[in-house]
Amino acid sequence: MTREEIKTELLSIIDPYIDEKEVTTNVSEQSDLINDLNINSAHLVDIVLDIEDKFDIMIEDDFIGKMDTVGNALDIIQEKLEG
Amino acid sequence: MSQKKRVVITGLGVVAPNGLNINEFETALRSGTSGIRKWEGLEELNFKCQIGGRPAITQEYKDEHLPQFIAKKLRNNAVIYACLSGLEAWKDSGLQLDSNQQRRSGIIFGSGAMALDEFIGANIDMLNQGQHRKVGSRSVPESMSSGAAAFLNGILGLQGRILSNSSACITGSEAILQGFEMIQSGKMDRMLCGSTEGDGQYIWGGFDAMRVLCSDANDNPTYGSRPMSASSSGFVPSGGSGALVLESLEIAQARGAEIYAEILGGEVNSGGQQNGGSMTAQNPEAVVDCIKTTMNNAGIKSTEIDLISGHLTSTKGDPYEIKNWSNALGLSKEEMPYINSTKSMIGHCVAGAGSIELVAGVLQLSKSFIHPNLNLEEIHPDILGIVDQKKIPKATIEKDINIILKANFGFGDLNCCIALKKFDN
Numbered sequence: 001m002t003r004e005e006i007k008t009e010l011l012s013i014i015d016p017y018i019d020e021k022e023v024t025t026n027v028s029e030q031s032d033l034i035n036d037l038n039i040n041s042a043h044l045v046d047i048v049l050d051i052e053d054k055f056d057i058m059i060e061d062d063f064i065g066k067m068d069t070v071g072n073a074l075d076i077i078q079e080k081l082e083g
Numbered sequence: 084m085s086q087k088k089r090v091v092i093t094g095l096g097v098v099a100p101n102g103l104n105i106n107e108f109e110t111a112l113r114s115g116t117s118g119i120r121k122w123e124g125l126e127e128l129n130f131k132c133q134i135g136g137r138p139a140i141t142q143e144y145k146d147e148h149l150p151q152f153i154a155k156k157l158r159n160n161a162v163i164y165a166c167l168s169g170l171e172a173w174k175d176s177g178l179q180l181d182s183n184q185q186r187r188s189g190i191i192f193g194s195g196a197m198a199l200d201e202f203i204g205a206n207i208d209m210l211n212q213g214q215h216r217k218v219g220s221r222s223v224p225e226s227m228s229s230g231a232a233a234f235l236n237g238i239l240g241l242q243g244r245i246l247s248n249s250s251a252c253i254t255g256s257e258a259i260l261q262g263f264e265m266i267q268s269g270k271m272d273r274m275l276c277g278s279t280e281g282d283g284q285y286i287w288g289g290f291d292a293m294r295v296l297c298s299d300a301n302d303n304p305t306y307g308s309r310p311m312s313a314s315s316s317g318f319v320p321s322g323g324s325g326a327l328v329l330e331s332l333e334i335a336q337a338r339g340a341e342i343y344a345e346i347l348g349g350e351v352n353s354g355g356q357q358n359g360g361s362m363t364a365q366n367p368e369a370v371v372d373c374i375k376t377t378m379n380n381a382g383i384k385s386t387e388i389d390l391i392s393g394h395l396t397s398t399k400g401d402p403y404e405i406k407n408w409s410n411a412l413g414l415s416k417e418e419m420p421y422i423n424s425t426k427s428m429i430g431h432c433v434a435g436a437g438s439i440e441l442v443a444g445v446l447q448l449s450k451s452f453i454h455p456n457l458n459l460e461e462i463h464p465d466i467l468g469i470v471d472q473k474k475i476p477k478a479t480i481e482k483d484i485n486i487i488l489k490a491n492f493g494f495g496d497l498n499c500c501i502a503l504k505k506f507d508n
Contacts, residue, residue: 015151016151019152045216046219049216049217049219
């Protein structure tokens with residue numbers, strides 16, 4: 001999967017956790033999940049579970065804290081897919 | 084001392100087995116449409132009762148009517164029903180969703196076996212398999228007793244009192260009575276009141292084990308719920324939610340709200356689980372006291388009552404309930420008012436019952452009709468000795484009615500009664 005394909009999948013996962021529908025259309029790799037996209041921090045664990053299901057990977061708890069921006073989340077998913 | 088405030092109903096919402104909103108529900112009540120169906124899966128699980136009432140909510144319906152997080156991610160039917168009915172009631176009353184700073188508006192939304200909705204099955208499996216991390220964050224608010232009110236207020240943003248009662252089958256009517264009292268006393272101006280119950284084998288298994296569910300209509304589901312019948316054999320379980328917006332009369336009139344009805348008063352009490360009362364049966368003296376006190380609080384005489392909306396679950400207890408009504412009202416057989424039971428169409432929504440049935444009562448008052456009792460080919464002989472059969476309608480009666488007495492009775496020997504009146508300024 002290309003990084004762009006992964007990003008498309010990731011945004012569709014994040015989408016239901018965001019109140020304002022339009023936010024996902026202006027998401028960059030620098031967008032912070034909590035501060036920019038207004039995702040409730042409690043929902044980060046749910047997004048991780050959704051990512052695991054979608055990409056059939058396992059993301060250990062240590063990585064969850066590092067998934068602060070869209071770009072960092074993509075790095076982690078890519079690393080797991082290649083690993 | 085400040086005067087007691089008059090309290091009116093300005094918004095209605097409902098999710099019932101025979102109607103997903105107020106319009107559908109009113110149509111179903113008028114036409115006598117049952118929402119009871121064969122429940123897939125219960126036969127394989129060895130249930131004696133294999134029928135139930137489930138609101139026919141689809142994913143498309145949720146997407147259309149709920150914020151997308153709730154529509155796409157929540158799984159607990161009790162929460163979903165509550166959000167749908169609560170939101171409908173709020174919008175129906177003409178209130179906006181962006182009304183911040185509502186310091187004097189609140190919510191009372193009750194529930195029964197909140198965490199035993201079907202959704203819990205997958206979570207329990209994961210917990211038992213050592214996979215608890217997979218239940219995710221939503222399992223907490225979706226299973227807490229205050230979950231319905233919490234998710235609902237995530238949408239509405241009210242800043243007054245937000246609470247969640249739980250009192251078995253009186254939960255719904257108790258929520259409305261508590262909201263009424265908060266407004267009457269001047270503590271709050273506006274309360275969204277209601278209750279909800281999910282559905283499925285985890286809630287119903289215990290009732291089936293108690294042998295209180297209907298087991299003789301698995302091949303004829305709509306015939307299962309037949310309150311007041313000579314052949315009533317147990318209640319039909321169901322899920323759903325009702326919601327009502329209550330406001331002080333002055334607040335409602337100041338914003339030009341449409342008023343459905345006025346709440347005159349009510350009472351909630353317990354029989355103390357003595358003198359015939361127990362966990363599962365009502366102390367008859369306490370029931371009579373609850374109804375009499377309601378009439379007293381409401382300032383009405385029994386001859387003024389046009390309709391009794393009973394608890395009447397389709398069990399052997401129905402004739403006892405009618406006897407209690409008769410004793411409380413002190414009326415002869417000929418003088419007894421009309422009696423109906425919404426459960427003949429929707430089954431028993433347990434904690435959701437009271438609020439859904441109050442919505443039915445308000446609709447009958449404001450739209451001038453009395454809905455039929457289904458499956459009453461043969462009324463129980465003990466009931467016929469107390470009430471003229473003309474007063475137990477089998478078909479819809481189009482009629483102007485002025486006062487309804489609504490009651491629910493619940494496990495723990497709990498009673499709740501409310502008097503509703505057509506609004507008259």
